[in-house]
Amino acid sequence: MSSANASSDLSSEMEVDAFRRLFPLRFHERHLLESTCPDARKLGKARDTTLALGTIASADGSALAKIGCTTTLAAIKMEVMTPTTESPDEGCIAIDFHMQPICSPIVRPSKPADAAPVISKQLSNTILRHAIFWHDLLQGAILGQWESCLDGLFGNDIYCLDADGALFDAALLAAVAAFSHCGMLPIPENGVPYRSLKTRLSALAKSFDEIIIPH
Known part of the structure; x- marks a missing residue:
């Protein structure tokens, strides 16, 4: 089960990275709408x-x-x-x-x-x-x-x-x-x-x- 979860997490991380590279503007706009940075920090932190x-x-x-x-x-x-x-x-x-x-x-x-x-x-x-x-x-x-x-x-x-x-x-x-x-x-x-x-x-x-x- 842990191996399956690790594979799923890796796949999800790769999808996020691919989206960031292909659509950088949309990637950052989505985080701005949520008032967060790509590394999960709040904008003011x-x-x-x-x-x-x-x-x-x-x-x-x-x-x-x-x-x-x-x-x-x-x-x-x-x-x-x-x-x-x-x-x-x-x-x-x-x-x-x-x-x-x-x-x-x-x-x-x-x-x-x-x-x-x-x-x-x-x-x-x-x-x-x-x-x-x-x-x-x-x-x-x-x-x-x-x-x-x-x-x-x-x-x-x-x-x-x-x-x-x-x-x-x-x-x-x-x-x-x-x-x-x-x-x-x-x-x-x-x-x-x-x-x-x-x-x-x-x-x-x-x-x-x-x-x-x-x-």
């Missing part, structure tokens, strides 16, 4: 959100964010670089959003996801607009004689593990959490690391209420 820091031991900063079923993983690697003449007081933040075929059936191995570069650009614009200068990321003493000749490069890669809507929200949450978790590179002085420095939690805007899109 937000998805459950979870966040875990330090999920990748080899990264300088990392975070796993989950909003509903949408799951994103952010990892940061930092490097010391020579500052540019145009902005000698600033470091560099490079942000990339990746969508692999494992995250969604609509992402194909032979074709990059159309949403990935769009979300990468949105993340870069949002974070760079709220980020502060590199020298303000340091706590305590600035780096003595290194202050005028070193800057930092943050490479923040965000990977979508499961795409189920609200991609930008989940990616932004993971990216900002990874920045708050990362530690500064130890600066060598005569071959010995000078110190291990940590970022302040205020390295990015304390509130993103004005830029996080409600879902």
